[in-house]
Amino acid sequence: MTEPAKDREKPYILVIDDEPQIRHFLRISLKTEGYELLEAENGETGLGLCARHSPDLVILDLGLPDMDGSEVLAGLREWSSAPVIILSVRDRELEKVKALDLGANDYVTKPFGVDELLARVRTQLRNHQKGKNAVAPETSAIFDNGELNIDLAMRKVTVSGEPVKLTPKEFAVLKVLLLASGKIVTQSQLLKDIWGPTHTTDTHYLRILIGRLRQKLGDDPTEQRYIQTEPGVGYRFLESSDQV
Amino acid sequence: MTEPAKDREKPYILVIDDEPQIRHFLRISLKTEGYELLEAENGETGLGLCARHSPDLVILDLGLPDMDGSEVLAGLREWSSAPVIILSVRDRELEKVKALDLGANDYVTKPFGVDELLARVRTQLRNHQKGKNAVAPETSAIFDNGELNIDLAMRKVTVSGEPVKLTPKEFAVLKVLLLASGKIVTQSQLLKDIWGPTHTTDTHYLRILIGRLRQKLGDDPTEQRYIQTEPGVGYRFLESSDQV
DNA sequence: TTATTTTTTAACGCTTTTTTTACGCCCCGC
DNA sequence: GCGGGGCGTAAAAAAAGCGTTAAAAAATAA
Numbered sequence: 001m002t003e004p005a006k007d008r009e010k011p012y013i014l015v016i017d018d019e020p021q022i023r024h025f026l027r028i029s030l031k032t033e034g035y036e037l038l039e040a041e042n043g044e045t046g047l048g049l050c051a052r053h054s055p056d057l058v059i060l061d062l063g064l065p066d067m068d069g070s071e072v073l074a075g076l077r078e079w080s081s082a083p084v085i086i087l088s089v090r091d092r093e094l095e096k097v098k099a100l101d102l103g104a105n106d107y108v109t110k111p112f113g114v115d116e117l118l119a120r121v122r123t124q125l126r127n128h129q130k131g132k133n134a135v136a137p138e139t140s141a142i143f144d145n146g147e148l149n150i151d152l153a154m155r156k157v158t159v160s161g162e163p164v165k166l167t168p169k170e171f172a173v174l175k176v177l178l179l180a181s182g183k184i185v186t187q188s189q190l191l192k193d194i195w196g197p198t199h200t201t202d203t204h205y206l207r208i209l210i211g212r213l214r215q216k217l218g219d220d221p222t223e224q225r226y227i228q229t230e231p232g233v234g235y236r237f238l239e240s241s242d243q244v
Numbered sequence: 245m246t247e248p249a250k251d252r253e254k255p256y257i258l259v260i261d262d263e264p265q266i267r268h269f270l271r272i273s274l275k276t277e278g279y280e281l282l283e284a285e286n287g288e289t290g291l292g293l294c295a296r297h298s299p300d301l302v303i304l305d306l307g308l309p310d311m312d313g314s315e316v317l318a319g320l321r322e323w324s325s326a327p328v329i330i331l332s333v334r335d336r337e338l339e340k341v342k343a344l345d346l347g348a349n350d351y352v353t354k355p356f357g358v359d360e361l362l363a364r365v366r367t368q369l370r371n372h373q374k375g376k377n378a379v380a381p382e383t384s385a386i387f388d389n390g391e392l393n394i395d396l397a398m399r400k401v402t403v404s405g406e407p408v409k410l411t412p413k414e415f416a417v418l419k420v421l422l423l424a425s426g427k428i429v430t431q432s433q434l435l436k437d438i439w440g441p442t443h444t445t446d447t448h449y450l451r452i453l454i455g456r457l458r459q460k461l462g463d464d465p466t467e468q469r470y471i472q473t474e475p476g477v478g479y480r481f482l483e484s485s486d487q488v
Numbered sequence: 489t490t491a492t493t494t495t496t497t498a499a500c501g502c503t504t505t506t507t508t509t510a511c512g513c514c515c516c517g518c
Numbered sequence: 519g520c521g522g523g524g525c526g527t528a529a530a531a532a533a534a535g536c537g538t539t540a541a542a543a544a545a546t547a548a
Contacts, residue, residue, distance in 0.1 A: 081374075093357040100363040105371065106350065113337040119344040127349065127371060130325070155428055155474065167505055168476035203524085205507080211526060221526065231515095231524065411494055447535080449496075455537055465537065475504070475535070 011125055012053060014038040016046035016072065017061035017087065026059065029114045030121075043067040047075050055082060057124055060104075062088040062095065070102055077103035083124035085117075143178060148217060148226065150178060159218050169194060170213050173206075177227065177237040186234040210235060255369055256297060258282040260290035260316065261305035261331065270303065273358045274365075287311040288398075291319055295385040295397035299326060301368055304348075306332040306339065314346055321347040323385045323396045323423060327368035331356075387422060392461060392470060394422060403462050413438060414457050417450075421471065421481040430478035454479060 013035045015026050023039055030037055038055055040046035043064045050058060058076065062069030073084060083105040088095060096107045105127075106120050143150040149158045152175055157164045166174065172194045177185055188200045195205065210227060213219075219226045228236050257279045259270050267283055274281055282299055284290035287308045294302060302320065306313030317328060327349040332339060340351045349371075350364050385396035393402045396419055401408045410418065416438045421429055432444045439449065454471060457463075463470045472480050 093360050097359050097363040100360075100367045105367060115341050116337050116344075119341040123344045123349060153427075155477065169506075202507095207524090207526060208507090211528095214526095229525075413495075446496095451536060452496090452538085455539095458537095473536075 010034055010036040011057065012036045012038060012055040013121070014040065014046065014050055014053070014055040014058045016040045016043065016058065016064070018042060018063070018065050019061070022061070022087075025114075029118065033118055033121075035121075041065075043069070043072040043075075046072060050076060050080060050082075054080065056128070057121060058082055058084045059121075060084055060086055062086060062090065062099065070098060073099060073102050073104055081128075083128050085120060085124060087112075143181070150174070152178065157217070159216075164216050166213075166216065169209060170216070173209055174213060174237075177235060181237050182239045184230050184234050184236045190234065206235075254278055254280040255301065256280045256282060256299040257365070258284065258290065258294055258297070258299040258302045260284045260287065260302065260308070262286060262307070262309050263305070266305070266331075269358075273362065277362055277365075279365075285309075287313070287316040287319075290316060291397040292395070294320060294324060294326070295395055298324070298384045300372070301365060302326055302328045303365075304328055304330055306330055306334065306343065314343060317343065317346050317348055319397060323419065325372075327372045329361075329364060329368060387425075394418065396422065401461070403460075408460050410457075410460065413453060414460070417453055418457060418481075421479060425481050426483045428474050428478050428480045432478075434478065450479075 013030055015023055015030075015037065016039075017023050017026070018041045020041075023041070027037055027039070038049050038053055040049050043066050046058075046060070046064075049055075060069060060072060064072065069086070069088070073086070076082075076084065084103065086096075086099045086104045086107040087110060088099075088107070089110045091109045099107055105124050108117055108120065142152070147160050149156075151157070155171065157166055157171075157174070173190060176190060176193050187203050187206055190206060191200045191202060195202070199205070210229075211221075214221060214227055217226055221229065224238070226238055228238050230236060257274055259267055259274075259281065261267050261270070261283075262285045264285075267285070271281055271283070282293050282297055284293050287310050290302075290304070290308075293299075304313060304316060308316065313330070313332070317330075320326075320328065328347065330340075330343045330348045330351040331354060332343075332351065333354045335353045343351055349368050352361055352364060387394040391404050393400075395401070399415065401410055401415075401418070417434060420434060420437050431447050431450055434450060435444045435446060439446065443449070454473070455465075458465060458471055461470055465473070468482070470482055472482050474480060
C-alpha cells in the first residue's frame with residue numbers, strides 16, 4: 001500500500017461532496033475541531049486529492065455528479081486503507097450494505113447531527129490509529145544455536161535450557177553486542193552506551209563485565225564461542241555461521 | 245491465562261440485551277451468517293462472559309436492567325479492545341456521542357434492518373482483524389490456576405475461594421501486569437500508567453505496592469509464583485507455563 | 489462531621505550489583 | 519630475559535536496589 005502515513009500535526013480529512021452548502025458546513029465544523037481539510041466536488045478530483053495527500057480519513061457523499069459513489073469507494077480501496085465515512089440522503093438499506101461491504105467504515109444518513117458525525121470521525125481515527133501504532137513491536141531479536149538462547153524482548157537468556165540471570169549492565173552489554181552481531185563494537189562505543197559519555201576510557205569495567213558474561217554464558221576466553229575479543233579495539237558477538 | 249484469544253473457526257459474538265425477542269432475532273440472524281453466539285441478559289453476566297470467552301465482537305444494548313450501558317462499555321474498555329456495536333432505542337445525539345467517545349465502534353438505533361446490522365458487524369470484524377495481525381495477541385481478562393483467580397472485568401480476585409480486597413492502585417498494577425502477562429513491565433512504565441508521568445522515578449511506591457499485592461495474593465518474594473521481579477528493570481506476571 | 493480506608497512518607501535490614509583494588513598472564517619489541 | 523601494555527580473574531569495599539515495617543497525611547465513606 002502506498003500510504004505514506006507520516007505523522008502530521010493535524011489529521012487530514014478529505015471531503016468529497018458536490019453540494020457547496022454541505023461542504024461549507026463540514027468545513028466549519030471540522031476546522032474548529034482542529035482538522036486540516038481537503039475538499040473535492042466530484043469523484044475524480046476526490047480520488048486525485050486522496051492519492052496526492054493520503055488523508056487520514058475520507059468523508060464521501062454517495063450522490064456525486066460525475067461517477068457513482070461506490071465507484072469512488074472501490075477506486076479508493078484499491079490502494080488506500082484510510083477510513084471512509086459515507087454520507088447519503090438515501091436511507092435504503094441495500095445501499096448501506098453495499099457500501100459497507102465495499103470497504104466503507106461507516107454510513108451516516110442525511111440529515112445528520114454535527115456532533116454525531118464528529119464523534120464518528122473521532123471513532124474512526126482512533127481505531128485506525130491504533131492499528132498503526134502497534135506495527136513495530138520492538139524487534140524481537142533472538143539468538144538460538146541450540147545451547148544458548150537469547151530473547152532480547154523478553155529479556156531472557158538460557159543456556160541449555162537453564163535460565164541465566166543477568167544484571168542490568170550485563171544485559172545491556174549483551175544487547176549491544178548482539179544487535180551488532182558479527183560486527184565489532186569498539187570499547188569506547190560500549191562504554192558510551194552503557195556508562196555514558198563520561199567513562200569512555202575505563203576499559204577496565206568492560207573486562208570485568210565481559211568476564212562475568214562469558215562465565216554466565218558458558219563461554220571461554222581461550223576458546224571464544226560467543227564473545228570474541230578484538231585486542232585493542234573491542235568485542236564482537238559471533239553469529240553461529242562465524243563460529244569456527 | 246484461560247483463553248488466549250486463539251484463532252477460532254467461527255467469530256464469536258457476544259450479545260448483551262435484556263429483551264428476549266431481540267436476542268432471539270439476533271440469534272437467528274447471526275447464526276445463519278455463521279457466527280458463534282454468546283448471550284447475556286444483563287450487564288454483569290455480559291462482562292463475565294466477555295472476560296471468560298473474549299469474543300471477537302460485542303453487541304450491546306444501552307438499556308439494561310442492572311446497570312447503565314455506558315458502565316458496561318467503560319468496564320469493557322478497561323481491558324478489552326474488541327469492537328463494540330451499541331444498540332439503542334434512544335435516538336438522542338448526545339447518547340451516541342457519549343457512547344462513541346467512550347470507546348464504542350458503532351451505534352445503531354432501533355428499529356434497524358438486519359442486513360444493515362450484519363453489514364456493520366462485518367465491517368467491524370474486518371477492521372479489527374486488520375489491526376490485530378500486527379499487534380500483540382490479545383490476552384484474556386481472566387487468570388485461574390485453581391488457587392488464584394483474577395477477573396479483570398468483574399474486578400474480583402479470590403485466593404482459594406476467599407475473596408481478596410484490593411485497593412484501586414493495587415488493582416491497577418495487577419491489571420497492567422496481567423494484561424502484559426509473561427512480558428516484563430518496566431518500573432517506569434508502571435509508574436507512568438498508575439501515578440502519571442510525573443512520578444516515573446519514585447520506584448519506591450512500587451515496591452510497597454508490589455509487596456502488599458504479593459501478600460494479598462499469597463505470593464512470596466523469595467519463591468515468586470505470580471509476580472516476578474526483574475531486578476533493575478521491572479516486574480512480570482508469570483503465566484502458569486513460565487512457573488518453574 | 490467522624491471514622492475508615494488508602495496513599496504517601498520515612499526508616500531499617502538485607503541482598504545484589506557495581507566499583508575499586510590487587511594480582512597473574514601472555515604476547516612483543518627491545 | 520626484561521618490562522610494558524593490554525587482557526582476564528579474583529577478591530575486597532562501596533553503592534544501589536529490593537522488601538518490610540511503622541507512622542503520618544490524604545482521600546473516601548458513613
